[in-house]
Amino acid sequence: MVSRFTNLIDLNDMPTEWWNEVVALGAKIADDPQKYAHECDGKIMGTLFYEPSTRTQMSFQTAMLKLGGTIIGFDNPATSSVAKGENLKDTTKIVSNYADIMVMRHPSEGSAKAAALTADCPIINAGDGGHLHPTQTLTDLLTLSKEIGRLDNLTIGLCGDLKNGRTVHSLCKALSCYTGNKFILISTPELRLPFYVKDILTAAGCEFTEVNTIEETIAKLDVLYMTRIQAERFNSPEEYEAQKDVYCLDKAKMKKGKKDLCVLHPLPRVDEIAIEVDDDPRALYFKQAKYGMYVRMALILTILKNEYPTVLLSGKVHKDICCRNPKCITQTEKYLPRSFRGSGDTLECEYCDERLLRKH
Numbered sequence: 001m002v003s004r005f006t007n008l009i010d011l012n013d014m015p016t017e018w019w020n021e022v023v024a025l026g027a028k029i030a031d032d033p034q035k036y037a038h039e040c041d042g043k044i045m046g047t048l049f050y051e052p053s054t055r056t057q058m059s060f061q062t063a064m065l066k067l068g069g070t071i072i073g074f075d076n077p078a079t080s081s082v083a084k085g086e087n088l089k090d091t092t093k094i095v096s097n098y099a100d101i102m103v104m105r106h107p108s109e110g111s112a113k114a115a116a117l118t119a120d121c122p123i124i125n126a127g128d129g130g131h132l133h134p135t136q137t138l139t140d141l142l143t144l145s146k147e148i149g150r151l152d153n154l155t156i157g158l159c160g161d162l163k164n165g166r167t168v169h170s171l172c173k174a175l176s177c178y179t180g181n182k183f184i185l186i187s188t189p190e191l192r193l194p195f196y197v198k199d200i201l202t203a204a205g206c207e208f209t210e211v212n213t214i215e216e217t218i219a220k221l222d223v224l225y226m227t228r229i230q231a232e233r234f235n236s237p238e239e240y241e242a243q244k245d246v247y248c249l250d251k252a253k254m255k256k257g258k259k260d261l262c263v264l265h266p267l268p269r270v271d272e273i274a275i276e277v278d279d280d281p282r283a284l285y286f287k288q289a290k291y292g293m294y295v296r297m298a299l300i301l302t303i304l305k306n307e308y309p310t311v312l313l314s315g316k317v318h319k320d321i322c323c324r325n326p327k328c329i330t331q332t333e334k335y336l337p338r339s340f341r342g343s344g345d346t347l348e349c350e351y352c353d354e355r356l357l358r359k360h
């Protein structure tokens, strides 16, 4: 199923040139934002945030306001008709008739794709559960291209909750599309990167290694991407307690890093970066958050041009099969076509990318 609109559900739905252009436009806007002040006069952006957010929501809102447009939406579903039991389809369908472009964050994996199937305006995925966060990746790419000057031949360390961190999944997928990037995945054995992302790295020919500590690897890195342990995605408080506070980047560890190491974090930080690191010129996370606003201005302009209708579903509907991921949007929105990629015994859910073995 191909959408009438250019949606951003997953960066990898688009060719690399598409997102390179968004990043390049973001860089131009950062140099002269005033030049774009009336590009969206008369346009309305809906922001539907079913999950907490500071940077993503506000940078999108500021981006639209800086382009001359206006905003509607909610940041707490409890104050909308969602609290009365309205399903995702109806809420997004209605708002898509009020807005020209819609930004959505939702706790279920695959929710942005589900909304795009029936919405009457383009949808931007601002985070679908622990799955993907493509606009954070655009932010990260703009930061790297501005601060390092390239997106290839980098040794990138990603540290923290690699299992549940959607920013990590999207960033790995995107950086695997540039030549010569190597990944060092720093996590506890319990919080390793999901297999489907590792398979993408392997298929792209990227080297990656899995390690347990920052100390053993920081000296090799061009980029250190820190993330928080995602408390809200754990199955029990005990499991979270066992993982929290494992990582803390402090001055002593920074001493072992290269002079031009680039330390990024999508934020919010909990305690995985000591405050004392903030004054180190290699700590770029606050700058990164500002780049996020410019790249989102670029993204809004690009999406509204509507030059790249997105393929939403390309697999086959299997009425008799359910995705086994309890966090998949198909678990709660029962009307969705159960569409899977692949053939033979292995099927992959087209909403959340979960793999399941077909039972005969």
Ligand code: NCD
Residues within 6 Å of the ligand: 055, 056, 127, 133, 136, 166, 167, 227, 228, 230, 266, 267, 268
């Ligand atoms: C991230 C997210 O929501 O996934 N935050 C963000 O958008 N900048 C990271 C996080 O919550 O840990």
